[in-house]
Amino acid sequence: MNAPASEENAGQTELWxxxxxxxxxxxxxxHTGRTDIPLTERGREQARLLAPILAQARFDRALTSxxxxxxxxxxxxxxGEHAEVEPELREWDYGIYEGRTTAEIREKEPGWSIWDSPIPEGESIGEIEARARKLVERLxxxxxxxxxxxHAHFLRILAGCWIGDSAALGAHLLLDTATISIxxxxxxxxxxxxxxxxxxxIG
Structure with a gap:
């Protein structure tokens, strides 16, 4: 996979x-927000498989959560050698729902959704949208x-803000582990x- 910017769009921002x-x-x-959980061995292998794909592109910068x-x-x-840590790339703060699955949450709160339900002690969708939009403008x-x-939710929100200034659009963008989106x-x-x-x- 390699999708360099076209000549027409040369000089514009391209986010991988x-x-x-x-x-x-x-x-x-x-839900994994502030918990600093490591990769599994399969997760490490997934990451290694990205290397030859990314090696085909020349990056001006690399930023990491x-x-x-x-x-x-x-x-x-x-x-990793020249990567910079960017605090704004951290995942959504899920508050009291950290470590819980949607199915578990819905046992007590039927119809609950990360996209339109309150997140007690965490970030509201408005707050994470503001964070993502600020980063988009800077980049x-x-x-x-x-x-x-x-991370999955933050990158989905970032994409929603990129194309429509809306975190809610991220609900329509599924994102698997160890994937590349442009x-x-x-x-x-x-x-x-x-x-x-x-x-x-990766399979």
Missing amino acids: LIRHGETQWSLSRQ PMARAIETCHLAGL AATRGRIALFS LGFERETRAIRQWNVRHPD
Whole structure:
């Protein structure tokens, strides 16, 4: 996979969104925000498989969430040497729902959804949207190709803010572990160029 910016869009920002590899909680579908859980061995192998894909592109910058699962993915994928930690790439703070699955939460709160329900002691969707929009504005002003190692919900929200200034759009963008997605431009319009692409050996 390699999707360099077209000549027409040269000089514009291109964001490569890389979700970290598998963790035990991503496998069990537990909400993982501030818990610094490591990659599984399969997650490490997923990250290594990203390296030859990312090696085909030239990145102006590489930024990673401060969480160990993202930093380790960045290093195993070959971009760790010059990566910078970006605190705004951290995952959604799930508050009292940290470590719980949606199914477990719905046993007491039928119909609960991360996208439109309160998050006691955590971030509201408005708060995380503001965080993502602020980061989008900053990155769009820097230009160049930038690799971002982060987490499922935050990257989905970032993409929603990129294309429509709306965190809620992230609900429609599924994102698997150890995948690469690309945000860029179609002329002057922000667009999704590729989404949720993973190495064929990840399965």
